[in-house]
Amino acid sequence: MSSNSLLTEEVLALRGRTVSYTAPEPAGAAAGRYFGLAIGDDNPLYADPDYARAHGLAGVTWPLTLVCETNQYAGLPADADGYAGHTWGLDLPGTRQVRGGNAYVFHRRIRPDDVIVATWCIDDVVGKVTGSGHEMVIITSTARYATDAGEPLAQNAETLIFVGLEQKA
Amino acid sequence: MSTVPSPGLGDFAAVQAAVEAGQQVPPLERTIALVDMVAYAGATWDWYRSHYDPAFVEAAALPAPIVDGQVFGALLVEQLQDWLGPRSFVHELAFTFKNLVFAGETVRCEGTVTEVDEDRLTAEMQVVVVGEDGTASRVAVAGGRAVVLLGTADGPGAA
Numbered sequence: 001m002s003s004n005s006l007l008t009e010e011v012l013a014l015r016g017r018t019v020s021y022t023a024p025e026p027a028g029a030a031a032g033r034y035f036g037l038a039i040g041d042d043n044p045l046y047a048d049p050d051y052a053r054a055h056g057l058a059g060v061t062w063p064l065t066l067v068c069e070t071n072q073y074a075g076l077p078a079d080a081d082g083y084a085g086h087t088w089g090l091d092l093p094g095t096r097q098v099r100g101g102n103a104y105v106f107h108r109r110i111r112p113d114d115v116i117v118a119t120w121c122i123d124d125v126v127g128k129v130t131g132s133g134h135e136m137v138i139i140t141s142t143a144r145y146a147t148d149a150g151e152p153l154a155q156n157a158e159t160l161i162f163v164g165l166e167q168k169a
Numbered sequence: 170m171s172t173v174p175s176p177g178l179g180d181f182a183a184v185q186a187a188v189e190a191g192q193q194v195p196p197l198e199r200t201i202a203l204v205d206m207v208a209y210a211g212a213t214w215d216w217y218r219s220h221y222d223p224a225f226v227e228a229a230a231l232p233a234p235i236v237d238g239q240v241f242g243a244l245l246v247e248q249l250q251d252w253l254g255p256r257s258f259v260h261e262l263a264f265t266f267k268n269l270v271f272a273g274e275t276v277r278c279e280g281t282v283t284e285v286d287e288d289r290l291t292a293e294m295q296v297v298v299v300g301e302d303g304t305a306s307r308v309a310v311a312g313g314r315a316v317v318l319l320g321t322a323d324g325p326g327a328a
Contacts, residue, residue, distance in 0.1 A: 040199060041243065063243060064243075081218050101265035103263035108325070151326065
């Protein structure tokens, strides 16, 4: 058993946990066009099929990072704070949660007729102590996105950090 | 600052030849208003209240709703894609979050080319928050690294 009090058996048991969500319908062109509008990206690859075809694509595509927004496939109800996505059910009292970063790999562009399957796995759970003596738990996970035929589309590795509010050392 | 103009159809080879290590990626600057954040929340099915509800974040002693961190990934892709044109493909993009960004703030995506090969370039990327005087007031995203495939509109998985 680790001396890090945040690194409980329950937390360690998260290693290797996997969930999978399959979109209930094809990706569609409107979702990509709307994402482009929302982010302020007016690239015609997302809205103009003639332009996209002139540059070697079969038609319009999604802005690349949209595929990694897993909530759209999960179909989960929103909680009291409005969050409608997957959580690992992890509640660590006395901590604050910090997002560490992202590492995307994109294999190909999303086509409107793609049916997307998201498979999300916890790769590792590690306990550390900050330089100021606060315990923390670092959770790394990777979400992989593929078509329903198994064709790889993208992956997104994320780091989530829970930092203890109380100074231990 | 040395930059390459955004390529139109057919002039990609000239752009490819002009890109070299040490070159600055043309910056992308964007003010992220609350309405933009509402639109992004809708587009991503992420309705967590911290991204648009001032009362919710005030209870957490934050000055304004927090910009979703994934916005910076989308902006960095836009910056690279706009620069290198439709016959390029952002294959890899990684970064670390450093500071929160709040509704109404202006961010600037910055990059420097570190390596150019025949079929790809690598760049270091970051996102800074821009102060009223136009200088960086804090770093939002650091340690960024992008690998962009050149001469192709789609990724290796499209073959």
